[in-house]
């Protein structure tokens with residue numbers, strides 16, 4: 001006690017630097033302790049008000065703010081260093097999940113996290129909240145685009161263009177709608193993708209191969225989807241794009257969280273190299289295309305620009321007068337959207353279908369379904385494929401288990417969201433940030449039962465049709481608890497293509513090759529006993545990467561004697 005009241009007396013015998021250190025230590029301890037006590041008291045009071053307040057619409061209260069110890073940094077440290085899911089598991093041991101929402105202090109900014117399905121559903125439907133601030137962060141920190149170029153690209157707050165009657169944001173939404181979401185355009189993209197993938201599959205050596213399945217797949221799918229969407233030239237001009245992309249992808253969240261480059265030097269180097277290469281590619285595009293690329297022209301795909309979606313994007317870049325460096329960064333962002341989710345999702349799907357520790361009948365049942373989509377010429381009929389019940393269920397189960405996305409919105413106005421019992425509401429003040437972490441809905445133990453939420457269950461999204469008795473795919477009852485593609489006006493514009501790309505790839509692989517599983521390996525290729533799980537990395541970015549791979553011997557089906 002005397003030590004606390006008269007520290008100088010207690011340390012009078014110590015040399016000066018040690019005394020100074022001791023005082024500093026004491027000072028820091030007092031600050032941390034005081035912060036913890038203050039935030040805990042505030043939490044207790046706000047929780048009481050929040051849970052005991054009268055259940056009338058006029059009484060919406062702000063979410064309880066979770067205590068923390070370090071001022072400014074707040075809860076960021078424990079949230080970010082915990083392996084995926086662990087922070088929430090520990091939090092819900094003492095903070096009632098029934099609150100449906102809570103506030104965390106992340107680097108000085110109070111951020112509201114919501115996990116009540118009603119609240120999530122209402123947030124996604126609300127027209128006011130936007131993704132603007134996240135988009136700015138992604139562009140500047142993640143993609144390395146200069147702030148003024150980002151402003152030029154997004155043009156937030158600019159009036160509508162007199163020629164089109166659309167603001168820049170509306171022009172981007174229209175582009176996504178016209179070239180990524182319209183049925184015929186998606187079909188064109190898928191046709192190009194499957195053509196490119198089939199060429200790569202045909203070029204694979206036919207002899208017995210022993211490969212890491214996901215690593216092998218990631219290279220092939222990346223080439224095929226990049227070629228289909230961005231054209232062939234980019235793969236020739238940007239040297240080492242495939243390997244550099246995955247190195248960049250590994251460090252992307254570090255960049256978004258502003259961690260210094262020495263923390264992940266290889267990822268920063270890979271990004272710089274890609275951007276240099278893509279700048280060259282853009283210079284070449286400008287040189288070779290005197291006319292502005294025409295997205296509506298007769299040709300669906302050309303080797304220089306690739307898809308209509310890419311031509312439309314380049315036309316927009318031109319119209320906004322963007323620098324080549326900015327175009328390179330924005331295209332890297334597009335390739336990130338294109339590849340960083342769909343490719344790992346395909347890997348997880350194939351690994352589960354082939355898993356020798358899993359359901360031994362799954363591969364046979366999936367093959368029986370996939371065979372029904374095989375055309376006489378050996379190609380796959382995509383409309384048939386994407387309506388197969390078991391295959392769709394496996395795809396959605398993979399998205400449920402492995403998508404960990406923070407659907408993030410910025411509030412331009414105050415927002416009141418309903419909580420689960422519908423009598424209570426939560427109040428969120430304008431200018432705040434709201435996050436709906438998908439993993440809290442996707443892995444909610446109370447929602448996903450038999451088998452429990454942590455388990456992979458291929459049939460999870462199948463129901464028995466009451467009249468035919470057949471298994472049908474269904475997403476009934478999942479609103480606000482399952483949102484792998486986000487929702488509302490910012491919902492993923494690539495979702496239709498993603499489903500065709502993933503299911504198309506799974507089917508093409510299974511129809512082309514027989515796989516014998518040799519064993520499991522970790523990321524360094526060392527053998528490990530069990531099926532791979534989530535890599536211990538930052539959560540929140542989309543489909544989580546695996547911490548290993550499944551080693552397989554591949555044999556081409558058509559060359560089997």
Ligand code: HEM
Nearest residue numbers: 337338341342345405484485486487490491492493494498
């Ligand atoms: C399994 C695959 C995929 C998953 C799980 C996924 C998930 C998501 C999510 C959660 C968002 C944020 C939505 C929101 O805030 O509400 C998003 C945005 C986006 N996705 Fe995807 N995505 C996938 C595939 C794709 C593909 C293949 C493309 C490109 C063809 C793509 C392009 C984009 C773009 C451009 C955005 C940003 C939209 C904006 O800023 O408004 N995604 N995606």
